[in-house]
Amino acid sequence: MIKIKNLTKKYNDLIAVNNITLSIDENQIFALLGLNGAGKTTLIKMLSCLTSPTSGDAFIFEKSILTHSALIKKSINISPQETSVAQNLTVLENLIFVAQVYGFNKKQAIEKSKQLIKLFELNDKTNTLSKKLSGGQQRKLGIAMALISEPKILFLDEPTLGLDIISRRNLWKIIKKIKEKTLVVLTTHYLDEVEHLADKVAIMKDGKVIESDTVKNIISKTGQMNFEEAFVWLSQKEQ
Numbered sequence: 475m476i477k478i479k480n481l482t483k484k485y486n487d488l489i490a491v492n493n494i495t496l497s498i499d500e501n502q503i504f505a506l507l508g509l510n511g512a513g514k515t516t517l518i519k520m521l522s523c524l525t526s527p528t529s530g531d532a533f534i535f536e537k538s539i540l541t542h543s544a545l546i547k548k549s550i551n552i553s554p555q556e557t558s559v560a561q562n563l564t565v566l567e568n569l570i571f572v573a574q575v576y577g578f579n580k581k582q583a584i585e586k587s588k589q590l591i592k593l594f595e596l597n598d599k600t601n602t603l604s605k606k607l608s609g610g611q612q613r614k615l616g617i618a619m620a621l622i623s624e625p626k627i628l629f630l631d632e633p634t635l636g637l638d639i640i641s642r643r644n645l646w647k648i649i650k651k652i653k654e655k656t657l658v659v660l661t662t663h664y665l666d667e668v669e670h671l672a673d674k675v676a677i678m679k680d681g682k683v684i685e686s687d688t689v690k691n692i693i694s695k696t697g698q699m700n701f702e703e704a705f706v707w708l709s710q711k712e713q
Contacts (some may be wrong), residue, residue: 508709
């Protein structure tokens with residue numbers, strides 16, 4: 475579904491993404507890992523057509539991000555770290571508004587919104603102002619809003635950042651459900667989250683992908699006891 479070929483992004487003398495070649499298959503949860511500054515966010519911005527590469531290309535549904543960005547944007551969406559909900563609208567109003575922005579008529583927008591409210595277990599908050607939601611509930615709403623356009627690929631940037639363990643685990647269940655119809659590409663600093671969710675992982679360092687495989691295979695390849703030790707070992711290893 476995603477094929478990345480020699481993708482590079484430079485900001486003056488800084489190489490944020492350095493000649494990455496990588497494939498991501500459909501029907502999975504794919505995790506991008508790395509320490510701060512590794513290039514994860516820049517890579518996602520290029521794949522979601524929010525910034526152009528300096529060189530190289532990536533193909534989403536066999537369409538180039540260089541020449542078919544408008545078509546690609548119709549099939550993807552992104553849920554950023556920062557909440558994107560309108561605080562003075564209710565949960566239902568937020569979803570209906572976004573659905574209508576994407577071209578659904580009023581009836582379709584209401585129906586789609588109610589489906590997502592059920593999926594994200596926000597039924598008892600349907601008519602609650604967003605500013606009165608907990609952090610976990612706001613995160614759920616933000617991801618639901620990103621799904622309203624029925625994207626084939628959903629980019630999640632730190633989906634459970636700052637949430638308590640119960641809220642995180644509730645969101646994990648929902649992300650697993652999303653994967654049934656949508657390729658999920660996520661970034662996170664929570665390694666237990668990766669172990670629980672990810673079908674495949676790419677670990678980045680200094681703008682490069684230094685390892686890409688399943689959690690189990692990465693542990694085996696590095697000879698470490700667990701994934702946390704494997705990640706630390708790879709992150710500190712001289713390339």
